[in-house]
Amino acid sequence: MSTLSRTYSTRSAKAAIPSSPISEIMSSPPAPQKRKRPFTDLPTEHNTPTKRPRRMSSSSSLPSSSAPSTLKPKGKPKLPAGTKAKSSAAKKAAPAPKQARLTQLHFALDAPTLRTCPLCDLSYTRGAPDDEALHRAHCARVRRGLEWGREEQREADAARVEELLAGVKLANGARGRVVCFRPDVGGKIGAKLAVLLETIRLALTSPALSPAVLRRSKIYLFLLTAPGPSPAREKIVGCVVAQRIATAMAIARSSEVSAARSKNASASTTSTPASSQTVADALSSQGTIAGEDPSESAPSLALLPVDDSTNLYVHPTPLPTPMGIPRLFVSSEYRRLGIASRLLSVAASTFILGCPLNPARGEVAFTQPTGAGKGVLEAWGKGGVRIYEEEGDA
Structure with a gap:
């Protein structure tokens, strides 16, 4: 029998005593018994016990007063010397925030807060945000007109906007067209018309047109083609409101x-x-x-006085007159270019279908014109334009 080496993991097994004496004459040798592999034959990594992380309780995590502490205090990580120098240089190079410049204010009790704009003649309160915002929007419309864009042009057919004159060339070389529609339109064109009439009311310091007047009126607009590659951009730079009237008074010479x-x-x-x-x-x-x-x-x-400042008087006798002009307006940057005369001529020739009107014969009248309006009616009407009193709500 072979000799087995003893290890701490193996024990000597007692040999089993056979029940009968061993005989040399046997049919076959006994089968070898299976045994475990010795511990020494295993690889080194299996013999080395693994280290488990030590779990520290709350009481053991705190260092005792007697034992020296090995925990490092918490704080900012120590940066290399070059990094610290760079950060300090960056702080020095960064510009300091500029302090807002303060303005010394004083109470001016004698200074008027109501101001009148010399460009649009609108009076507003200085320092009031609502008044100043209203003035900026109104002044821009009075000087440069209102936009007529693609949205208004899409609704032109539905609103029955009729183009009466196209390719009108002005004195400065610009071109435009004249369109006409009823004042009871809706949509984008109706909203644009409401803004335009409010702008004219503030610019002329006149009362708003009553619904009774608008029901018998037509709106004539001069659309100026804006310079640029897009031909769809236009501006409303002129407006004439024409209404049906019965009588008017002749202007005194x-x-x-x-x-x-x-x-x-x-x-x-x-x-x-x-x-x-x-x-x-x-x-x-x-x-x-x-x-x-x-x-x-x-x-x-x-004689009846209409405007003492412009020396405008009329005869009180009413005369039959078919058409009246309650509102006439042209943006200030586009005046003296013939826009008002073109609008008035188109209105006189198309207001009554198949019956063009002649202002020289007294068939057109104005309502209380301003100083600039008086110059227009005298030049365009050739002395035959009349004056009528504007109607209120009926």
Whole structure:
């Protein structure tokens, strides 16, 4: 039998005592018994026990007062010397934030807060955000007009916008066109018209047009083609509102106004002073005191003042007139280019279908024109334009 080496993992096994004596004559040798592999024959990595991480309890994690502490205090990691120098240089090179410049304010109790813009003649309160925002938007529209873009052009057919004159060349070489539509449109065009009428109301310091007037009116716009590669960009730089009226009053000539003033000056020596009376009141009172019928007096002596600053007077006798112009407006940067005359001519020729009107014969009237409006009606109307009183709500 072979000799086995003893290890700490093997034990000597007692040989089994056979029940019968061993005989040399045996059929076959006994089968070898299976045994475990000796520990020494295993590889080194299997013999080395693995180290498990030591779990420290809350009580053992804190260092005792007697034993020296091996834990390092928490703090910023120590940077290399070159890194610290670079960070300090970067801090020195970074610009310091600029301090806002302060302004010393003073109470100006005697200074007026209401200001009138010299460009758009709109009065607003300085320092009020709402007033200043309104002024900026209004001033831009008065000077440069309103935009007429692709959205308005898409709704032109549905709103029955009619192009009356195309390819109009102005005095400065720019080109545009004249369109017309009813004021009861909706959508984008209706919203644009509302903004335009409000701009005209503020610019002319006039009351808003009543619904009764708008129901009998037509809107004429001059669309100026904006310079640039996009031909769809246009601006509304001119507007005329034309309405159907019944009667109007003829404008008095300068000679008639002078004669009325001289007559009033001579009558004021024996009656009420002229400073407390208008020309029409003085002349009409003369006819009443004398017992005469005012309608039988000379028409040149019974005048009604429309605007004393522009020396505009009218005869009180109403005359049949088919068309009236309650609003006329042109953006300030595009005036004196013939836009107002083109709009008025197109309105007079197309307002009544198949019946063009002649302003020289008194078939067109204005309502209380301003100083600039008076110059337009005198140049365009050739002395035949009349004045009518604007109607209110009916």
